[in-house]
Amino acid sequence: MGAVYRRAMRKDANRLYDIRRRSIIELALPTMTAAEAQAWAAKLTRAGMEQKLRELDVWVAELDGRAAGWGAFRGEWLEGLYTDPDFACRGVGAGLLGVCERLMCERGIRAVRAEASSNAMAFYLRRGYLANGPQSPNGAWPIAKQLL
Ligand SMILES: CC(C)(COP(=O)(O)OP(=O)(O)OC[C@H]1O[C@@H](n2cnc3c(N)ncnc32)[C@H](O)[C@@H]1OP(=O)(O)O)[C@@H](O)C(=O)NCCC(=O)NCCS
Numbered sequence: 001m002g003a004v005y006r007r008a009m010r011k012d013a014n015r016l017y018d019i020r021r022r023s024i025i026e027l028a029l030p031t032m033t034a035a036e037a038q039a040w041a042a043k044l045t046r047a048g049m050e051q052k053l054r055e056l057d058v059w060v061a062e063l064d065g066r067a068a069g070w071g072a073f074r075g076e077w078l079e080g081l082y083t084d085p086d087f088a089c090r091g092v093g094a095g096l097l098g099v100c101e102r103l104m105c106e107r108g109i110r111a112v113r114a115e116a117s118s119n120a121m122a123f124y125l126r127r128g129y130l131a132n133g134p135q136s137p138n139g140a141w142p143i144a145k146q147l148l
Contacts, residue, residue: 003092005099008058008070010050016060016070017049017083021079023069026085031119032139040117052079059099061092073104078114097127101147110148115140 004071010015024041025034045053052058056072056079069088072080078100083092104112113132116124117140121131124143133142 003061003063003068005095006060008053008060010053012060012067012070013046013050013053013056015067016053016058016082017044017046019067019070020044020049020080020082022085023082023088026043027083027088028117032117037076056080057100057103059096059103061091061096061099061118063087063092068092069096071100073100073112076104076109076111076113078112081120093123094127100113105147108148109123110142111146113142113144116143117141 013092021041025037028040032147054071056074058066058070060068065123066142068090069082069092070084071078075078077095081093081096081100087147093117101112112129114124114129115136116129121141121143127145130139135141
């Protein structure tokens with residue numbers, strides 16, 4: 001059965017925090033070291049996740065009734081995309097990206113912008129994104145995709 005997409009709720013905070021943390025630690029390797037992945041994962045606290053749920057559009061993909069990943073955006077910025085490693089490579093990330101892009105498009109946003117981590121760069125390039133600047137000191141790549 002395909003994924004079901006729904007808006008995230010406040011009560012999802014702990015599960016979405018855990019998905020982000022595990023996705024970074026388990027999926028971001030080997031394009032970064034374990035220490036770099038740990039440092040990236042530690043940038044968000046549980047309180048920070050609750051804040052994201054208040055301030056961003058956050059969407060959850062459910063597979064078999066379980067939250068399998070989430071994507072978030074604010075205005076033209078894609079602010080996060082994470083898949084539970086247990087559900088990796090089953091289309092969850094691509095599906096969430098499509099949901100976020102469609103919602104942005106409906107709101108008249110002409111181009112999506114994001115900061116891609118090096119491990120996810122190929123994933124975005126295969127989905128129509130282009131690099132639009134040099135790699136930042138923290139290793140992220142500015143990318144963009146025209147929607148309209
Ligand atoms: C990038 C990410 C969201 C992809 O999620 P997913 O649900 O596995 O993605 P899908 O199943 O839709 O697509 C899988 C594609 O990603 C590729 N892929 C597999 N493992 C990957 C990995 N560890 N990192 C990046 N891409 C990966 C697959 O080869 C597949 O390729 P395709 O483009 O030819 O289809 C997921 O790997 C992840 O959460 N990574 C850690 C957090 C992260 O980097 N987020 C992006 C921040 S900018």
